[in-house]
Amino acid sequence: MALPTMEIARQSATRGGITGALPPKDDFQVTKLIDVSKCIGCKACQTACLEWNDLREPVGVNVGVYDNPHDLTENSWTLMRFTEWDNPETGKLEWLIRKDGCMHCADPGCLKACPSPGAIVQYTNGIVDFNKDACIGCGYCIKGCPFNIPRISKANEKAYKCTLCVDRVAVGQGPACAKACPTQAISFGTEAEMKALAAKRVADLTSRGYKKAGLYDPPGVGGTHVMYVLHHADKPEAYANLPGNDVKISPIVELWRGATKYFGMGVLAVAAGVGVLHHMVMGPNKVTTHDEEEGKRIKEGT
Amino acid sequence: MAQSGGGYTPQVSRYTTGARINHWVTAISLILLAISGLALFHPSLFGLTALFGGGALTREIHPWIGVFLFFSFSGLFFRFWKLNLWNRDDNRWMANLPAVMKGDEEKMPEIGKYNAGQKFVFWGMSILIIALISSGIVIWDKYFYPYTTIDQKRVAVLIHALAGIGAITVWIVHVYAAIWVRGTISAMTKGSVTAGWAYRHHRKWLREEASKDRASSTPAQ
Numbered sequence: 193m194a195l196p197t198m199e200i201a202r203q204s205a206t207r208g209g210i211t212g213a214l215p216p217k218d219d220f221q222v223t224k225l226i227d228v229s230k231c232i233g234c235k236a237c238q239t240a241c242l243e244w245n246d247l248r249e250p251v252g253v254n255v256g257v258y259d260n261p262h263d264l265t266e267n268s269w270t271l272m273r274f275t276e277w278d279n280p281e282t283g284k285l286e287w288l289i290r291k292d293g294c295m296h297c298a299d300p301g302c303l304k305a306c307p308s309p310g311a312i313v314q315y316t317n318g319i320v321d322f323n324k325d326a327c328i329g330c331g332y333c334i335k336g337c338p339f340n341i342p343r344i345s346k347a348n349e350k351a352y353k354c355t356l357c358v359d360r361v362a363v364g365q366g367p368a369c370a371k372a373c374p375t376q377a378i379s380f381g382t383e384a385e386m387k388a389l390a391a392k393r394v395a396d397l398t399s400r401g402y403k404k405a406g407l408y409d410p411p412g413v414g415g416t417h418v419m420y421v422l423h424h425a426d427k428p429e430a431y432a433n434l435p436g437n438d439v440k441i442s443p444i445v446e447l448w449r450g451a452t453k454y455f456g457m458g459v460l461a462v463a464a465g466v467g468v469l470h471h472m473v474m475g476p477n478k479v480t481t482h483d484e485e486e487g488k489r490i491k492e493g494t
Numbered sequence: 495m496a497q498s499g500g501g502y503t504p505q506v507s508r509y510t511t512g513a514r515i516n517h518w519v520t521a522i523s524l525i526l527l528a529i530s531g532l533a534l535f536h537p538s539l540f541g542l543t544a545l546f547g548g549g550a551l552t553r554e555i556h557p558w559i560g561v562f563l564f565f566s567f568s569g570l571f572f573r574f575w576k577l578n579l580w581n582r583d584d585n586r587w588m589a590n591l592p593a594v595m596k597g598d599e600e601k602m603p604e605i606g607k608y609n610a611g612q613k614f615v616f617w618g619m620s621i622l623i624i625a626l627i628s629s630g631i632v633i634w635d636k637y638f639y640p641y642t643t644i645d646q647k648r649v650a651v652l653i654h655a656l657a658g659i660g661a662i663t664v665w666i667v668h669v670y671a672a673i674w675v676r677g678t679i680s681a682m683t684k685g686s687v688t689a690g691w692a693y694r695h696h697r698k699w700l701r702e703e704a705s706k707d708r709a710s711s712t713p714a715q
Contacts, residue, residue, distance in 0.1 A: 205537035307534045308549050328549030330534060331635040335648050344635060349550065444648040448655055453536055456659040463663045467670035470595070477597040477675045479690040484503060487689030490697075490704050491504040 202314040204306030221318045223386035224356060224367060226291050227393055227421040228431065229405070230377035233258065233272050233289040240372030241270045244357065266345035269293055269354040270369060273432035279424075290420070290431040291369070291378070294341045294354035296320045298414030301441035302353075304449050305336025318383070318417040319356045327351050336449070338413060338439050356417065386419065393421045412440030505686040506703050508607075516569045517682055523563035524665060530556040531658050557634045564627045571620055577607045578617065583698075584610035604697040611671060618664040625657040 242248060247267040252260060258274040270293035277286045300320045303312040311326035312333065322333075322342070329349035333342045342351045357367035365371075366380035379389055390407045397405035406425025409415050420434070428434040488494075509517070530552045533542035543552040586603045587594065587610040593601060594611070608616070632642050632650035642650070672678045677691040692700035 205540060207537070307537060307540060309537060309540055326549070328543075328553045330549075330553045331633070331639070331647075332651070334635070335633075335644060335651055340644060344639075349554075349636070442645070442648050444645075444652050448648070448652045452652065452655050452659075456655065457536060459659055459663055460666070463666040467666060467674075470670075471674055474595070474597055474674075479677050479688060479694050483694040484688065484690030487506075487691070487693030487700060488502075488504050490693060490700055491506060491689040491707075493704060493708055 199316040200313045201316045202303060203310045204303045204312040205309040220316065221383040222356070222361060222417060223318070223381065223383040224296075224370060224418045225379045225381075225386040225390055225421065226418065227377045227379070227390075228288065228290055229393070229397055229402070229421060229423045230375045231272075231289045231291065232375055232377075233274060233287075234374060235260070235272050236372040236374055237291055237369035237378060238268060238270055238272060240368040241354070242267065244360070244368035245269070245355075264292060264341065264343055264353075266343045266347075266352045269352065275430065275432045277430050288431050290434060292341075292432065294320065294356070294418065295339050295413070296354075296356055296417035297338075298416065299441065301336035301338050301413070301445060302333035302342060303336070304441060305332040305445055307332055315358065317361070319358050319361065320417075321355050321358050322351055322353060324348075324350045324352075336441065336445050338435060338441055354418075383417070390419065390421050394425075397421070397423055408434070408437070410435070410437050410439045412438055504689040505684075506689055506692045506700060507686045508681040508692075509685045511685065513570075513573055514682055514685055516566065516573065520563060520566040520570055523559050523566055524661075527556065527559050527563060528658075528662050528665065530559070532662075535655055535658065554636075557630055560627060560630050564623060567619070567623050574608075574616060575620075578613045580610075580613060581606075584613060587611075599694060604701070605695065605699070606702070607696060607699040609695070611667075615664055615668045615671075619661065619668075622657045622661040622664065625653060626661065629654040629657065 247269075249261055249265060249267045252262065254260075255262070259271065261268050261271065264271050270291055273290045273292050275288040275290070277288050278284075279286050296319055298318065300312070300314060302322075303314060303320060306312045307330060308326050308328050311323050311328065312320065313323060314320050327350040329344055329351065331342075331344055331351070333351050334340070334344070342353045344351050357365070357369075360367060367378075370378040370380040379386060381389075387407070387409075394405045394407060402423040404426040405421070405423050408420035408422050408425060408428055420428075420431075422428060422431065424430055425437075428436055529542050530546055532539045533546075533549075533552055534540075534556070540549070543549045546552040546555055583603045583605055587605065590602055593599070594609075629650040631638055633647055633654060635647075672682075675695065677688055681687045689700065692703070
């Protein structure tokens with residue numbers, strides 16, 4: 193593809209990337225900045241996401257909370273999560289609303305866990321995307337993801353999540369959710385632009401009393417291409433259990449897709465090799481004439 | 495059975511037809527599981543999914559073969575578990591393992607139907623298959639996704655991978671032993687071995703079988 197945004201940097205289950213792949217470029221990293229402090233919870237982003245991706249969510253059941261649907265689904269790739277949070281410092285109730293969805297990690301756990309070559313790709317601009325033609329529906333991406341994002345479709349048993357509107361970004365548009373947001377809580381641009389914007393917003397929030405306001409861009413996953421401005425950046429967990437700033441790919445997943453892979457193949461190779469060598473050195477263990485005679489004697493009781 | 499020149503070689507019956515069918519059904523399932531499992535374990539082996547009609551079908555079929563194997567292996571387990579209980583001869587066999595590996599069984603204690611190595615394969619497979627079916631159910635997302643947390647699934651998928659490697663290793667030991675010790679394979683194909691093979695490797699078992707023969711057929715001879 194000619195458009196630089198669509199160049200693939202890395203793909204799943206493929207050693208050392210792919211031929212002709214460009215390394216991620218610093219000046220072309222895209223970022224979606226979600227300013228939680230500006231969000232009014234209108235769910236226009238959810239609607240825009242369904243609309244652009246031509247998806248529909250079945251009518252659900254109200255269980256007394258605003259979250260609708262109750263969780264991310266194979267159709268709802270983004271979800272407003274509402275938290276009524278009792279701020280212990282001020283004693284005031286705060287209504288925290290976080291737009292959940294794929295964080296587009298620079299070091300994606302899903303891509304590391306995926307066993308199918310090319311089913312998960314990372315473009316040079318930082319977008320992590322699922323390719324449903326190669327997806328086998330094993331759910332390894334769910335185990336790899338530190339943010340609990342991918343969902344397997346019941347209809348075709350393939351994994352789905354936010355694409356960061358890769359199809360729009362490729363033609364110079366911003367994501368549908370950012371376009372629909374009435375308060376401009378969602379911005380989209382290069383990483384440098386978004387970080388500068390976030391710094392301004394953090395300064396503004398700090399001046400207005402949110403002493404711990406900050407940017408959520410967890411370094412444990414190499415940073416993310418979806419970042420949050422949080423008024424309580426020291427307490428990400430308050431925002432509907434957003435993982436802490438030290439979030440990283442589970443060490444069990446790293447062990448499973450890392451050392452275990454080499455160790456396992458090594459063990460099998462050694463076992464087979466020892467067998468071949470043993471046979472070469474010792475020769476077959478054959479029944480001798482003496483054995484046959486003695487065996488016959490016992491068998492026939494003579 | 496007549497042999498050219500060597501005279502008559504008596505055979506000792508080792509496995510019933512039922513046991514042999516049970517064994518080969520389990521064997522085929524295990525091989526299919528190993529191939530499909532390895533395909534999803536190491537990216538370099540993903541191409542093996544083509545044997546099952548692609549990645550998605552491999553993912554779909556693998557757990558079902560696993561369930562099938564679990565029941566098929568259970569059949570073998572209940573057939574053979576008693577004969578695989580550890581006894582004093584096994585300790586002596588293990589102590590003489592270096593001699594066994596040299597094919598030098600002259601000084602070994604007389605062994606019953608199974609030696610310690612075969613018992614190791616039996617119990618190793620039994621334990622690993624229990625580990626595989628239980629961890630496998632945890633990661634069988636299609637039917638069991640809601641019952642465990644993602645953290646539990648991560649542990650299960652690691653256990654499943656390690657147990658799978660363990661089971662294939664035990665399988666390699668099993669197959670190699672059957673090839674190296676000539677005359678073994680007929681036990682699972684024809685159902686019998688030569689008396690010489692039995693004398694060399696399982697003398698105590700041969701004596702038991704011979705005395706059983708005499709007990710049951712004395713009037714006729």
